[in-house]
Amino acid sequence: MEFMTGVKKQATLEIRDLMSADRTGKTVKVNGAVHSVNDMGAVTFVILRKREGLLQCIYEEKTAEFDVNSIREGSTLELEGILEQDERAPHGIEIRIRKVRVLSEPAEAMPLPVSKWKMNTSLDAKLNYRSISLRNIRERAKFKLQEGIVRGFRDFLYEQEFTEIHTPKIGARSAEGGANLFRLEYFHRPAILQQSPQLYKQMMVGVFDRVFETGPVFRAEKHNTKRHLNEYTSLDFEMGYIDGFEDIMAMETGFLQYTMELLGREYGDALRILNVTLPDVSRIPMVRFDEAKKLAAEKYSRKIRNPFDLEPEEESLIGRYFKEEENADFVFVTHYPSKKRPFYAMDDPEDTRYTLSFDLLYHGLEITTGGQRIHDYNGLMEKIAARGMSGDGLEQYLNTFKHGMPPHGGLGIGMERLTMKLIGEDNIRETTLFPRDLSRLEP
């Protein structure tokens, strides 16, 4: 009988291994994809792409035991050679190649210049060849940072005693209803794709007090802008026993502090590759919705057209205002008008035209919507009635409140938007692995 006993030790070394112990002058074995091959006459530079970065290898006819022509861009190899120090090389090391074992070969030449530092390729071409364009070191680094953001979100919330949940994406009814739902047939019944885990995470606050979910949400909006997707990853949390909606903003500030610290500590390579300076999140200003509109209107001489709506241009000006006045990258805009928020939002008892809610703007773009929710059953039924809604299809959600719920609130963060703003991109597709928009359903 044969047994599996755990992770296998690799015969090949990673870049970290090559750098950490003194192996200079020793024979080492590595693998990787051929990122580029540069014939310099006397020597040929073979640059391997590994998950940690690039590794410079040198081919010289006199020392190598094979023909350099067997090495092509896009091949994957296992190389054996002598490790040497060279401060001009990436990570300060290079390998003088002795032997090669070709693991795989491409069938055709690369369609994009992935080995260039900047590809100068159109966004469309990058997306059409997504699995190729991401082999570029800069393109790839964006998604490494994205990993760090999601990891920071989860690890911070575990530390704060949140429980992770997994809620269904196919449902009979959604949180906010309306026209922006994708519809499908579910075994001869009409169904929708959830536009948010809102109702589920609230239901679970009565069970776990604090819950979070990181997962896809679906919005059939016919927007065609640089900041909208029809499917995106939402970082959601919901917490009970709050004293007010400020507790939610405090928790989000804690998340940002934790995550920027994590990125600085463990994602330094990606930050350097993308030349990203982490924002200061030690304090984030907060301003009321109506006040924010007024500040931006006054400073930038812009008329307020609708006091109950915030246009994208106004968001942008508010972002600019707080950057100029407070050197703040983020700003919490609070007390959104009730008519702009869903039925479950808690109105401000001091002025019910507004809600105990907020958006977080990052350089003038909304990356979070959150707030306190109604937790009292009768209050919820009144709000539903006042909106001319029926509770049809919301029975189980409403039952949750019927049998008692703590005061609670939460938020949703757009993962791709947060990544986009952190990196300084101006199109959300740049920070989405496989974007879904009005025209794009593939790859």
Added chain:
Amino acid sequence: MEFMTGVKKQATLEIRDLMSADRTGKTVKVNGAVHSVNDMGAVTFVILRKREGLLQCIYEEKTAEFDVNSIREGSTLELEGILEQDERAPHGIEIRIRKVRVLSEPAEAMPLPVSKWKMNTSLDAKLNYRSISLRNIRERAKFKLQEGIVRGFRDFLYEQEFTEIHTPKIGARSAEGGANLFRLEYFHRPAILQQSPQLYKQMMVGVFDRVFETGPVFRAEKHNTKRHLNEYTSLDFEMGYIDGFEDIMAMETGFLQYTMELLGREYGDALRILNVTLPDVSRIPMVRFDEAKKLAAEKYSRKIRNPFDLEPEEESLIGRYFKEEENADFVFVTHYPSKKRPFYAMDDPEDTRYTLSFDLLYHGLEITTGGQRIHDYNGLMEKIAARGMSGDGLEQYLNTFKHGMPPHGGLGIGMERLTMKLIGEDNIRETTLFPRDLSRLEP
């Protein structure tokens, strides 16, 4: 200008705080939901449900400054009282109540006996009142363990230098095609919900070497069994530069070892509540598909009806065989027949009727399918042609191989199935927060 500066310090204490410092005899403040109220005549026991567990509070008319009738099951409260030691109470502590602040009240009495240790309620009733039934301590604990499984998966893979990815669930084309796809209209184009992130994770192996994803998958299968769901959470990884498909099994064994250790260390409460003994995963036997069938057939006198298929009853017998013969909870069954595996599976060069693939059985139930994939473009095109498939809709996937891919493989683990087997449940709906099956689309 007001600022948010990070997580707010709570005025109330959690169970851990109550236990950790010596606060005996001191006045403490806590909050929670009223799990049960038991009037014993002289005193009333008020059991609070908090995220960490239950907290016993004692009401006596002479010391409390309020009427006990204001406390109802399902209310949420903030209590002030004197902390005392009592070894009969949960966690060995109790609070003698002085004051109460009612945070919220239920509108109706509880429809299920959630405060009982075992509810003795039908599965259907539990699912119909999901947000209520999970307030039961045992029901809730299942999903705490599920969190630990997913957390273990991710943390182990981060440690092994995998990159987390987020791939789209709406697509034009799926990994395996066929009848079990949910279909929807995507802005006047036909679209499907992905039954697996397979094609995407392979595409990303060429970028990051090692990738993983934890997310929903959708299968429109008309199965109505205790082990099938139409939407479930899949724990997927894919890794490059493998020497063989054994590397995938070794990595999965490492995951199980890491995760059982994590559960033992950080999820002890849930393990105790559910009376779960963690399985021994120090070594997992592996057996060929044809050999496994033969062993089970011989020992249990069961005829092999189809040498190229494994029926659920055979899986169950194989599980039983290895439990009896090797005291093994898990067994890797390897070399599945080629005709039972998708086009991208790598055939065994020594006998192409079989593949370099495996399933992992846990107590006789398949919880993982994995294996090595074809990485050579021409080989992939040949397999597609031999199956009578066309490459239509697979262009970007195939391009990935055209431009070079390392030898690679991976697996998918059913999160709900793994949880179900770990806990010893016999219906997957017991370990699914909100199951989706042929008849259930709500809540």
